[in-house]
Amino acid sequence: MRVLTALPVFLLTTVTALIPGLTLADDTYRFDEQTLQAIHDLSDTALESDLAYEITRSLTTEIGPRLAGTAQEARAREWAVAKLTGLGFENVRVEPFDLDLWTRGTSVIEEAAITAPYPQHLHAISLGGAAATPDEGLEAEVVFFSSFDDLLAFDDSDDALAGKLVFINDRMVATRTGEGYGWANRKRQKAWFHAEDRGAAGVLIRSVGTSSNRFAHTGMMSRPEGRKAKIPALAVSAPDADQIERIHESGETLRVRLKTSAGWRGEATSGNVIAEITGAEAPEEIVIIGAHLDSWDNGTGALDDGAGVGIVTAAAKLIMDAGQRPRRTIRVVLFGAEEVGLIGARAYAQARKDDGTLANHVIGSESDFGAREIWRLNSNVGEHALPFFDAMHVQMQHLGITRGNNEGNGGPDMYPLQYMGMPVAGLDQNGEDYFEFHHTPNDTFDKIVPAEMAQNVAAWVMFTWLVADTDMTFRPGME
Amino acid sequence: MRVLTALPVFLLTTVTALIPGLTLADDTYRFDEQTLQAIHDLSDTALESDLAYEITRSLTTEIGPRLAGTAQEARAREWAVAKLTGLGFENVRVEPFDLDLWTRGTSVIEEAAITAPYPQHLHAISLGGAAATPDEGLEAEVVFFSSFDDLLAFDDSDDALAGKLVFINDRMVATRTGEGYGWANRKRQKAWFHAEDRGAAGVLIRSVGTSSNRFAHTGMMSRPEGRKAKIPALAVSAPDADQIERIHESGETLRVRLKTSAGWRGEATSGNVIAEITGAEAPEEIVIIGAHLDSWDNGTGALDDGAGVGIVTAAAKLIMDAGQRPRRTIRVVLFGAEEVGLIGARAYAQARKDDGTLANHVIGSESDFGAREIWRLNSNVGEHALPFFDAMHVQMQHLGITRGNNEGNGGPDMYPLQYMGMPVAGLDQNGEDYFEFHHTPNDTFDKIVPAEMAQNVAAWVMFTWLVADTDMTFRPGME
Numbered sequence: 010m011r012v013l014t015a016l017p018v019f020l021l022t023t024v025t026a027l028i029p030g031l032t033l034a035d036d037t038y039r040f041d042e043q044t045l046q047a048i049h050d051l052s053d054t055a056l057e058s059d060l061a062y063e064i065t066r067s068l069t070t071e072i073g074p075r076l077a078g079t080a081q082e083a084r085a086r087e088w089a090v091a092k093l094t095g096l097g098f099e100n101v102r103v104e105p106f107d108l109d110l111w112t113r114g115t116s117v118i119e120e121a122a123i124t125a126p127y128p129q130h131l132h133a134i135s136l137g138g139a140a141a142t143p144d145e146g147l148e149a150e151v152v153f154f155s156s157f158d159d160l161l162a163f164d165d166s167d168d169a170l171a172g173k174l175v176f177i178n179d180r181m182v183a184t185r186t187g188e189g190y191g192w193a194n195r196k197r198q199k200a201w202f203h204a205e206d207r208g209a210a211g212v213l214i215r216s217v218g219t220s221s222n223r224f225a226h227t228g229m230m231s232r233p234e235g236r237k238a239k240i241p242a243l244a245v246s247a248p249d250a251d252q253i254e255r256i257h258e259s260g261e262t263l264r265v266r267l268k269t270s271a272g273w274r275g276e277a278t279s280g281n282v283i284a285e286i287t288g289a290e291a292p293e294e295i296v297i298i299g300a301h302l303d304s305w306d307n308g309t310g311a312l313d314d315g316a317g318v319g320i321v322t323a324a325a326k327l328i329m330d331a332g333q334r335p336r337r338t339i340r341v342v343l344f345g346a347e348e349v350g351l352i353g354a355r356a357y358a359q360a361r362k363d364d365g366t367l368a369n370h371v372i373g374s375e376s377d378f379g380a381r382e383i384w385r386l387n388s389n390v391g392e393h394a395l396p397f398f399d400a401m402h403v404q405m406q407h408l409g410i411t412r413g414n415n416e417g418n419g420g421p422d423m424y425p426l427q428y429m430g431m432p433v434a435g436l437d438q439n440g441e442d443y444f445e446f447h448h449t450p451n452d453t454f455d456k457i458v459p460a461e462m463a464q465n466v467a468a469w470v471m472f473t474w475l476v477a478d479t480d481m482t483f484r485p486g487m488e
Numbered sequence: 489m490r491v492l493t494a495l496p497v498f499l500l501t502t503v504t505a506l507i508p509g510l511t512l513a514d515d516t517y518r519f520d521e522q523t524l525q526a527i528h529d530l531s532d533t534a535l536e537s538d539l540a541y542e543i544t545r546s547l548t549t550e551i552g553p554r555l556a557g558t559a560q561e562a563r564a565r566e567w568a569v570a571k572l573t574g575l576g577f578e579n580v581r582v583e584p585f586d587l588d589l590w591t592r593g594t595s596v597i598e599e600a601a602i603t604a605p606y607p608q609h610l611h612a613i614s615l616g617g618a619a620a621t622p623d624e625g626l627e628a629e630v631v632f633f634s635s636f637d638d639l640l641a642f643d644d645s646d647d648a649l650a651g652k653l654v655f656i657n658d659r660m661v662a663t664r665t666g667e668g669y670g671w672a673n674r675k676r677q678k679a680w681f682h683a684e685d686r687g688a689a690g691v692l693i694r695s696v697g698t699s700s701n702r703f704a705h706t707g708m709m710s711r712p713e714g715r716k717a718k719i720p721a722l723a724v725s726a727p728d729a730d731q732i733e734r735i736h737e738s739g740e741t742l743r744v745r746l747k748t749s750a751g752w753r754g755e756a757t758s759g760n761v762i763a764e765i766t767g768a769e770a771p772e773e774i775v776i777i778g779a780h781l782d783s784w785d786n787g788t789g790a791l792d793d794g795a796g797v798g799i800v801t802a803a804a805k806l807i808m809d810a811g812q813r814p815r816r817t818i819r820v821v822l823f824g825a826e827e828v829g830l831i832g833a834r835a836y837a838q839a840r841k842d843d844g845t846l847a848n849h850v851i852g853s854e855s856d857f858g859a860r861e862i863w864r865l866n867s868n869v870g871e872h873a874l875p876f877f878d879a880m881h882v883q884m885q886h887l888g889i890t891r892g893n894n895e896g897n898g899g900p901d902m903y904p905l906q907y908m909g910m911p912v913a914g915l916d917q918n919g920e921d922y923f924e925f926h927h928t929p930n931d932t933f934d935k936i937v938p939a940e941m942a943q944n945v946a947a948w949v950m951f952t953w954l955v956a957d958t959d960m961t962f963r964p965g966m967e
Contacts, residue, residue: 070734073608081607128560129552129788132929222701223787223929248932252788255549255933308702309608309731450611450702453727454734 038396040404044478047333048404048471054327055467062459064092065319065380069309069454076306077346078110078277085302089282089318089343096326098284098341106356108346110277111138113306114270121213121243124148125264127256132246133213134307135271136197137229137349139242142211146268147241149174149210153257157196160203171208174265175200176215176253183219187378187440193217198231201242211267212242215250217444223248224449227305229349241267279303279345281353286325288477289334295366296477297340297373297431298325298469299422301347308452312443316457316465317376317420318343324469328477335477337371344422347377351421358425370431372476372483375420376465378438379447380457383468386410387417387435389427391485398434401475408468413437432483434476436468517875519883523957526812527883527950533806534946541938543571544798544859548788548933555785556825557589557756564781568761568797568822575805577763577820585835587825589756590617592785593749600692600722603627604743606735611725612692613786614750615676616708616828618721621690625747626720628653628689632736636675639682650687653744654679655694655732662698666857666919672696677710680721690746691721694729696923702727703928706784708828720746758782758824760832765804767956768813774845775956776819776852776910777804777948778901780826787931791922795936795944796855796899797822803948807956814956816850823901826856830900837904846908851955851962853913854899855944858922859936862947865889866896866914868906870964877913880954887947892916911962913955915947 040048068088075085086103093101113119113135121133152173154160160177163170177200181193196214204212216226223246230242245253256263282302288294300317304310325341346352361367372390386405388398395415402412418424419433427433446452476483519527547567554564565582572580592598592614600612631652633639639656642649656679660672675693683691695705702725709721724732735742761781767773779796783789804820825831840846851869865884867877874894881891897903898912906912925931955962 066734070731070738071606073602073606073731123552127550127552221934223703223932224701248788248930248934251932251934252549252552255545259549309727451727453702453730455700455727455730 036396038400040400045404047331048474051327051331051470051474052467055324055470056463058323058327058463058466059459060326061319061323061462061466062457064322065311065315065457066454067092068318069311069315073309074306075302075304075310076112077303077349077352078108078279079112082279082303082345086280086282086345089302093282093284093322093341097329099287100283100285102283103280104283104357104360105278105280106352107276108279108349108352110274111272111349112274114141119243120146120268121245122266123263124266126261131249131265132223132225133243133249134225134227135269136227136242136244138232138238139201139230139271140238140240141270141272142241142267146266147210148264148266151176151213151253151263151265154178157200160200165207168208170204172210174211174213175204175209176213178215178250178254180215181217181219181444183441183444185384185439185441187443190217190444194228197228197244201230201238201240202233202236205238205240209240211240213265214244216244216246218447218449220445220449221247222451224451226448227307228448237273241269241271243267243269279353281345281357282343284341286329286334286339288336288338290336292338293369294337295340295370296337296473297342297370298473299342299344299373299375299420300377301344301353301422303346303348305348305448307450309454310452311454312379312446312452312456313448314347314377316380316462320376320462320465320469323466324473327466327470328474335474336480337477339473339477347422351424354422354425358429362429367429370426372432372434373419373423373426374434374436374472375422376436376469377420377422378440379443380462380465381439382461382464383408383410383436384439385413385437387413387437388415389417389419390415390432390483391487394481394483397481401472405468405471408464410468430484434472436472438465515875517879519879523954524883526810527953530806530810530949530953531946534803534949535942537802537806537942537945538938539805540798540802540941540945541936543801544790544794544936545933546571547797548790548794552788553785554781554783554789555591556782556828556831557587557758558591561758561782561824565759565761565824568781572761572763572801572820575801576808578766579762579764581762582759583762583836583839584757584759585831586755587758587828587831589753590751590828591753593620598722599625599747600724601745602742603745605740610728610744611702611704612722612728613704613706614748615706615721615723617711617717618680618709618750619717619719620749620751621720621746625745626689627743627745630655630692630732630742630744633657636679639679644686647687649683651689653690653692654683654688655692657694657729657733659694660696660698660923662920662923664863664918664920666922669696669923673707676707676723680709680717680719681712681715684717684719688719690719692744693723695723695725697926697928699924699928700726701930703930705927706786707927716752720748720750722746722748758832760824760836761822763820765808765813765818767815767817769815771817772848773816774819774849775816775952776821776849777952778821778823778852778854778899779856780823780832780901782825782827784827784927786929788933789931790933791858791925791931791935792927793826793856795859795941799855799941799944799948802945803952806945806949807953814953815959816956818952818956826901830903833901833904837908841908849905849910851911851913852898852902852905853915853951854901855915855948856899856901857917857919859941859944860918861940861943862887862889862915863918864892864916866892866916867894868896868898869894869911869962870966873960873962876960880951884947884950887943889947909963913951915951917944
């Protein structure tokens with residue numbers, strides 16, 4: 010039958026439909042009865058458990074905002090060590106690393122206002138990496154760009170942007186996959202240096218995100234070749250961007266005043282918090298499940314990514330409590346400094362490359378897309394392992410999960426490891442309203458629905474148990 | 489048939505159901521064909537018109553926030569005079585009045601933070617009438633009350649509240665009528681003096697309103713016998729109130745720091761803006777349709793009450809443009825200083841009492857509950873005029889409007905006139921999500937749906953034309 014797998018999918022489908030008796034026996038992976046019993050018991054337990062919810066409640070209440078490199082993030086690491094130790098994990102430890110510290114200044118409050126033609130307050134927030142205004146603030150005329158592409162194409166041979174504030178108005182669209190984010194993010198990441206190079210005094214963007222609520226959306230700016238911005242760069246909320254757009258359309262000259270003390274503060278320490286369930290038979294083989302501990306400073310990081318911390322920690326704990334150790338080691342990694350450029354993830358991957366344990370990482374995944382239900386199982390593994398994932402998916406169908414494709418990603422903090430060849434899985438959450446809350450003050454604990462979170466944990470215990478208790482390899486060419 | 493109207497309603501219903509040929513001819517009011525043609529033409533025009541939307545766009549963009557007694561409110565009056573004059577209204581004028589000015593200080597930004605046990609920022613806003621903290625701020629322990637009633641019942645014989653911050657956690661429920669607002673508002677209006685009398689250093693309340701968004705909800709505090717608060721009083725957003733509640737439940741001592749420069753600033757001027765369509769046959773008889781021009785300072789007052797300004801102004805303008813003057817004068821009144829205690833409405837009513845024209849006010853109504861569709865026609869008129877209103881309702885059924893009862897109110901700025909005996913009608917809007925936005929930064933123009941606003945105007949042109957072009961009286965005992 011093997012030959013059939015080389016046929017185009019539509020033909021394969023046709024053949025199996027025409028010949029009812031034909032089954033692709035060689036391609037169907039079957040879990041043994043004991044394994045099936047184990048994962049369904051775990052799923053049942055997870056659906057009844059509020060552990061993930063309670064962990065996230067604890068983190069978001071007792072720490073709250075936890076910007077990378079700050080004392081708040083350090084407190085979050087202490088919280089995580091205490092929590093993971095208290096839950097009974099092994100080898101709980103912090104792996105520290107250094108980073109360039111950026112903060113908003115003394116407060117999350119920054120000042121922005123239209124001064125002409127119609128004076129009024131704006132809801133705005135500095136983007137990560139942006140510079141301060143002068144102490145007395147900065148007031149300048151706004152030059153309106155409908156899109157980031159318009160800025161790129163702008164002919165500034167007459168220094169038309171010198172001393173001006175560049176405003177960019179691109180809108181993001183809501184999707185279940187969140188796929189509009191990358192495109193919408195270009196202005197957030199790159200507008201500053203295009204504007205700075207053209208002599209602009211600062212940058213304003215319509216908030217990335219899909220919310221019509223009056224919250225400005227922060228997030229990190231790019232740093233090409235380590236460059237640091239010399240100009241302020243802020244996002245304004247969608248209703249404020251609408252206001253700017255309406256005034257622009259009126260033809261009046263628009264002036265805005267900004268005051269922020271945002272900026273780089275030298276070197277600081279962050280760290281990844283690691284905890285394990287040592288494998289019974291192949292302890293050196295590692296299944297890594299992750300989330301990130303840091304958050305933006307304007308919310309309490311409940312969806313991004315307190316929920317992920319709760320989900321993967323609870324999943325590992327439920328496996329630990331099920332009474333039987335899996336073959337392989339399950340390593341929970343709560344990454345530091347994700348928001349500011351995957352600094353923790355890069356440090357983790359580099360350390361594994363350096364100590365030679367990278368190849369021991371069998372597979373990994375991160376929960377970092379909120380707390381809504383998981384709707385799709387993606388993979389990014391060797392072809393030989395696809396039947397294993399297809400069979401895993403069959404077992405997850407009671408959770409309403411569909412089978413995606415083999416081009417999945419494992420979440421942001423898996424990127425460096427994935428880039429270095431580690432297979433990943435994607436337990437994809439419904440992101441339709443994720444960007445209503447993400448990176449705004451509105452990312453708070455009340456936005457989490459306990460039953461949806463429990464569904465996440467149910468999928469994670471099944472996935473984690475199956476990949477940790479098998480001797481199946483997932484790397485391409487390793488069958 | 490008259491006797492039937494004295495029977496209980498259920499019996500009346502039974503009788504008419506049992507005797508198909510029976511009609512209540514005496515009680516059925518019928519508009520003449522010309523009137524029917526006029527109001528349906530007006531309704532059709534209104535449903536196609538974006539005038540209300542454009543007026544509201546102009547006010548919220550070109551003025552934005554307009555707190556009573558401030559320069560912003562004065563600019564709004566100038567805007568209104570120019571707009572009403574430009575639209576062709578007659579007798580456009582401002583009736584000024586004085587008020588005690590209260591402002592938040594130099595900025596809409598106030599500082600609030602939990603300092604212990606888990607330091608983090610709070611989203612908070614002073615309530616109207618609250619006092620400033622000392623310049624350096626105020627930090628104190630929080631005493632948690634689940635409800636306002638618990639504060640009232642609290643035994644403070646041991647000075648347990650002295651120097652503390654009183655926190656009150658009552659939750660408001662969302663309804664179509666908004667009827668939960670009054671109850672929920674008790675804490676906003678009255679907690680400060682109960683707390684101040686018990687020696688408290690300040691008051692914090694869970695925001696009135698139904699939003700789970702991280703916006704704090706402002707609004708005026710009561711001033712019994714003109715008393716002014718000596719302590720700060722702020723609302724925190726629902727997610728922040730949740731945070732305070734969780735920390736309270738943990739048993740830890742909670743401390744909060746506040747910094748605000750809110751306070752009374754002496755006497756200032758506000759004013760009502762008035763415009764008319766002079767009646768063709770009985771110009772001294774006045775139908776008053778109103779809205780309020782002032783808004784809270786944290787939003788742009790789009791739903792409260794820029795929408796009302798747009799709706800009643802557009803309704804009057806469409807009648808003006810229909811080519812036929814109604815019998816009576818239609819008076820559009822855009823009230824000042826509604827939010828801070830119906831100061832404009834009281835001044836208007838007092839002036840009419842003083843100049844003897846109160847009795848000329850045939851009927852009135854205000855649009856001040858957002859911009860969602862009108863779902864109910866209420867009245868508060870003499871019994872003899874009920875058939876007129878029932879017949880009016882029949883003509884509004886194509887707009888999806890139900891007939892309410894005769895215990896309606898005409899909106900906040902009609903209260904003083906209604907109290908003095910003026911009949912009113914209530915064109916009740918769907919308020920299910922009104923308190924998601926009301927009195928928060930989130931009250932912005934993008935929240936208005938043009939088609940819903942047009943439906944409002946359609947109902948208002950029908951109502952306004954019918955009451956202005958009739959010789960029907962509406963006062964009880966005036967048949």
